Amino acid sequence: MATIKDVAKRAGVAISTVSYALNGSEKISENTRMKVLRAAKELNYKKNGFASDLKRTKTNTIALILSDLAGPYYSELTTGVQEITTAYGYDLIACSAQGGPQSTAVKFLREKRVDAAIILAHNISNEVITDSAREGFPIIVLDRHVENDHVIQIEVDNFQGGFEATDYLIKKGHKEVAFISGPANSHDSDLRLKGYITAMKEAGLKSAQRWVLHGDFTREGGYRATKMLILQGTLPSAVFYGNDEMAIGGMQAFKEKGIRIPEDISVVGFDDIELAEFTTPPLTTIKQPKYEAGALAMHLILQKLGGGEVNSYYKVATELIERESVK
Amino acid sequence: MATIKDVAKRAGVAISTVSYALNGSEKISENTRMKVLRAAKELNYKKNGFASDLKRTKTNTIALILSDLAGPYYSELTTGVQEITTAYGYDLIACSAQGGPQSTAVKFLREKRVDAAIILAHNISNEVITDSAREGFPIIVLDRHVENDHVIQIEVDNFQGGFEATDYLIKKGHKEVAFISGPANSHDSDLRLKGYITAMKEAGLKSAQRWVLHGDFTREGGYRATKMLILQGTLPSAVFYGNDEMAIGGMQAFKEKGIRIPEDISVVGFDDIELAEFTTPPLTTIKQPKYEAGALAMHLILQKLGGGEVNSYYKVATELIERESVK
DNA sequence: CTGTTAGCGCGTTCAC
DNA sequence: GTGAACGCGCTAACAG
Numbered sequence: 261m262a263t264i265k266d267v268a269k270r271a272g273v274a275i276s277t278v279s280y281a282l283n284g285s286e287k288i289s290e291n292t293r294m295k296v297l298r299a300a301k302e303l304n305y306k307k308n309g310f311a312s313d314l315k316r317t318k319t320n321t322i323a324l325i326l327s328d329l330a331g332p333y334y335s336e337l338t339t340g341v342q343e344i345t346t347a348y349g350y351d352l353i354a355c356s357a358q359g360g361p362q363s364t365a366v367k368f369l370r371e372k373r374v375d376a377a378i379i380l381a382h383n384i385s386n387e388v389i390t391d392s393a394r395e396g397f398p399i400i401v402l403d404r405h406v407e408n409d410h411v412i413q414i415e416v417d418n419f420q421g422g423f424e425a426t427d428y429l430i431k432k433g434h435k436e437v438a439f440i441s442g443p444a445n446s447h448d449s450d451l452r453l454k455g456y457i458t459a460m461k462e463a464g465l466k467s468a469q470r471w472v473l474h475g476d477f478t479r480e481g482g483y484r485a486t487k488m489l490i491l492q493g494t495l496p497s498a499v500f501y502g503n504d505e506m507a508i509g510g511m512q513a514f515k516e517k518g519i520r521i522p523e524d525i526s527v528v529g530f531d532d533i534e535l536a537e538f539t540t541p542p543l544t545t546i547k548q549p550k551y552e553a554g555a556l557a558m559h560l561i562l563q564k565l566g567g568g569e570v571n572s573y574y575k576v577a578t579e580l581i582e583r584e585s586v587k
Numbered sequence: 588m589a590t591i592k593d594v595a596k597r598a599g600v601a602i603s604t605v606s607y608a609l610n611g612s613e614k615i616s617e618n619t620r621m622k623v624l625r626a627a628k629e630l631n632y633k634k635n636g637f638a639s640d641l642k643r644t645k646t647n648t649i650a651l652i653l654s655d656l657a658g659p660y661y662s663e664l665t666t667g668v669q670e671i672t673t674a675y676g677y678d679l680i681a682c683s684a685q686g687g688p689q690s691t692a693v694k695f696l697r698e699k700r701v702d703a704a705i706i707l708a709h710n711i712s713n714e715v716i717t718d719s720a721r722e723g724f725p726i727i728v729l730d731r732h733v734e735n736d737h738v739i740q741i742e743v744d745n746f747q748g749g750f751e752a753t754d755y756l757i758k759k760g761h762k763e764v765a766f767i768s769g770p771a772n773s774h775d776s777d778l779r780l781k782g783y784i785t786a787m788k789e790a791g792l793k794s795a796q797r798w799v800l801h802g803d804f805t806r807e808g809g810y811r812a813t814k815m816l817i818l819q820g821t822l823p824s825a826v827f828y829g830n831d832e833m834a835i836g837g838m839q840a841f842k843e844k845g846i847r848i849p850e851d852i853s854v855v856g857f858d859d860i861e862l863a864e865f866t867t868p869p870l871t872t873i874k875q876p877k878y879e880a881g882a883l884a885m886h887l888i889l890q891k892l893g894g895g896e897v898n899s900y901y902k903v904a905t906e907l908i909e910r911e912s913v914k
Numbered sequence: 915c916t917g918t919t920a921g922c923g924c925g926t927t928c929a930c
Numbered sequence: 931g932t933g934a935a936c937g938c939g940c941t942a943a944c945a946g
Contacts, residue, residue, distance in 0.1 A: 261699070261721070263923090263924060263925085264924065264925060264926095265924080265925095273931075273932085274931065274932045274933070275924090275925080275926095275932090275933090276925090276926075276927075276928095276931080276932060276933075276934090277931055277932070278925090279925060279926060279927080280926090280927090280931085282925095283925095283926085287931075288931075289931085292931075304718075306697050306698060306699065306719070307698060307924085307925070308641070308698065308699060308923085308924055308925070309694070309695075309698030309699060309700040310637040310638075310640045310641045310646075310700070310923090310924080310925095311637075311641055311923070311924035311925045311926085311937095312924080312925050312926070313637045313925095314635070314637040314638055314641055314923095314924080314925080314926095314937055314938065314939095315924085315925055315926045315927085315936075315937055316925090316926075316937090317937070319637075321691065324656075328669075329651075329665050329669055329679065329681055330662045330663075330665040330666040330669055331662040331665075335657040335658040336657075338656050338657040338658070339657040342655075342656055342657055342683065342685065346685065346686050346689075346690075349689075351682070351691035351694060351695075352656065352682070352683065352691055353680045353681065353682045353691060353695075354656055354680065354681040354682070355678070355679070355680045355681070356669065356679065358669065358673065359673050362673075362676075363673075364648065364678035364679055364680060367636070367678060368636075368678075368680075370633045371633060371634060371635065371636030372588070372633065372635060372636060373636040373637070391631070392633075394588070534862070535861070535862065535865055538862055538865040538866060538867075539865060540865075540867055590937090590938060590939085591938070591939055591940095592938080592939095600916095600917070600918095601916095601917055601918050601919085602918090602938095602939080602940095603917075603918070603919085603939095603940080603941070604916080604917060604918085605939095606939065606940060606941080607917095607940095607941090610940085614915070614916075614917095615915095615916080615917095616915080616916075619916080619917090634938085634939070635937085635938055635939070637937090637938080637939095638923095638937075638938035638939045638940085639938080639939055639940070641923055641924070641937095641938080641939080641940095642922075642923060642938085642939060642940050642941085643923095643939095643940080644923075915946105916945100916946080917944105917945085917946080918943100918944080918945075918946090919942105919943090919944080919945095920941100920942090920943090920944100921940105921941095921942090921943105922939105922940085922941090922942105923938105923939100923940095924937105925936105925937100926935105926936085926937090927934100927935090927936085928933105928934095928935085928936100929932100929933095929934095929935105930931105930932085930933090
């Protein structure tokens with residue numbers, strides 16, 4: 261691998277001259293620049309990215325940290341982030357938090373391999389985050405709660421979403437609405453549940469214990485929870501699933517028992533994943549404004565990186581997407 | 588940010604001692620090690636990733652280059668890559684080739700910011716690839732053709748897949764089969780088309796010009812091509828779409844015209860994307876062995892990195908997934 | 915065995 | 931346009 265030194269030698273100039281010429285500085289004559297460019301080409305010279313990052317103490321790249329590179333993939337969020345990133349000449353890499361403290365994500369965070377990070381991963385500990393957070397290294401966390409001066413939080417309004425879904429069902433005439441929750445430690449699921457309970461209460465309805473079941477945000481979990489619901493004998497008239505994946509699993513369970521949606525039971529999900537549009541029937545759900553969240557995250561990063569001040573907490577609103585799974 | 592120097596000072600030892608202690612060298616007494624570790628902790632010391640990469644001239648990370656981080660996302664492929672990567676202690680990052688020569692992907696490739704790369708992006712030029720390829724920097728390209736000694740190719744057997752799909756339709760009794768192609772410059776689409784033509788020919792059937800339509804691998808493109816097909820007046824009895832996205836668009840077009848699948852017309856796709864299972868009716872398609880391709884790619888990289896020799900071309904077989912869109 | 919010195923790796927940038 | 935310091939961590943060689 262040719263280094264800048266080789267180029268300098270070949271072009272017959274100083275190393276610094278090569279650096280200036282290659283980086284488009286004004287102080288180099290057109291003539292010398294050509295010489296340098298030619299030499300670089302002949303040697304197939306490529307600069308070593310680290311060396312330059314090391315010197316600049318800036319990498320110009322932002323990390324998007326996901327719990328698992330292999331999805332479930334938030335393509336809208338990524339789009340939001342990506343558009344802003346490229347518009348401002350930053351680079352974006354995605355890395356996985358799979359593998360705990362050994363994961364790529366943690367390594368990049370700790371070792372300052374990027375200028376800023378957007379974290380959308382529940383499988384990375386708060387400790388790692390607070391530990392890496394510091395002045396001049398903006399970290400944005402999505403949908404989680406981290407107490408730290410240098411961490412900025414963006415949260416989807418899960419409470420409102422839960423409320424909205426339940427309220428919609430109630431307005432449609434449903435009086436007995438079940439809720440299938442996410443995993444026990446999920447902050448999101450908790451808030452959706454609170455929204456559900458509040459809506460029920462405000463409508464003067466009871467959210468009976470036996471109609472709040474436990475799922476885990478997976479299709480399989482939704483399927484199992486729904487089986488249990490069916491086993492209980494009497495069915496509610498509607499089910500609000502904590503997310504779409506579980507709703508899909510649940511619909512599968514109903515289908516197997518010959519329970520029709522929405523004729524026999526109504527179903528609402530949460531997230532509005534791409535699949536939601538393609539289930540039979542298409543799933544009514546609460547859309548998370550992922551694109552907006554992503555774009556906002558990048559905007560905040562740019563502001564911080566530019567030395568500006570921003571708030572440390574943002575909440576983005578959900579939206580009800582009416583399809584055909586509710587009667 | 589504390590550096591190794593600060594830690595040395597605080598622990599009252601030399602810089603090299605700190606380095607040895609932190610990297611688990613034998614030559615440091617337990618006592619000193621503790622002192623160093625404590626000092627590092629107190630200062631919240633994190634090593635600077637670049638400095639060490641620079642010295643080692645090795646990053647221990649592999650890049651997965653995608654045409655667009657925001658998908659269409661090959662989650663199975665990623666899984667294949669990811670599993671091997673983590674099993675061997677390498678880091679994996681995904682980056683986008685969106686933005687041409689300015690893209691993150693190109694930068695990482697040229698500037699040697701990773702130890703190896705897997706490229707699954709048609710929007711990156713062959714020139715960039717051959718230009719970056721060199722001894723000791725394994726590059727694997729998926730589903731594309733690059734002439735270079737240092738580039739390893741893995742290709743799905745698109746010809747066989749195209750043949751298989753068409754042959755299946757023929758065996759089901761279809762005599763008039765249309766094909767909707769991908770974009771004009773797509774090598775993949777070309778081979779699928781060749782497979783289609785060969786199957787038709789072998790069965791003694793004509794692949795009439797008007798039944799080979801042009802699409803672009805998008806849902807929208809499939810929709811438009813299908814509209815055109817319908818406009819032509821007489822319908823074939825089956826359509827083989829160059830990929831699933833187009834098939835989904837096409838099914839939409841048929842539905843709008845009241846043409847039933849599979850009663851009135853049969854449909855086969857290609858890829859077996861996740862959605863294929865959820866369309867109405869579920870889509871019969873050709874599955875690409877993405878997981879295997881990803882795992883193979885990583886295995887080859889590890890071998891090359893370990894100094895081994897590998898072939899420069901691999902072909903992986905497709906598989907027909909029968910669902911309900913064919914009569 | 916412990917710790918130190920010195921120099922490397924490569925590009926950037928300041929002072930001349 | 932140039933020389934040299936610098937960024938930061940790693941490691942060989944050497945002294946204690």
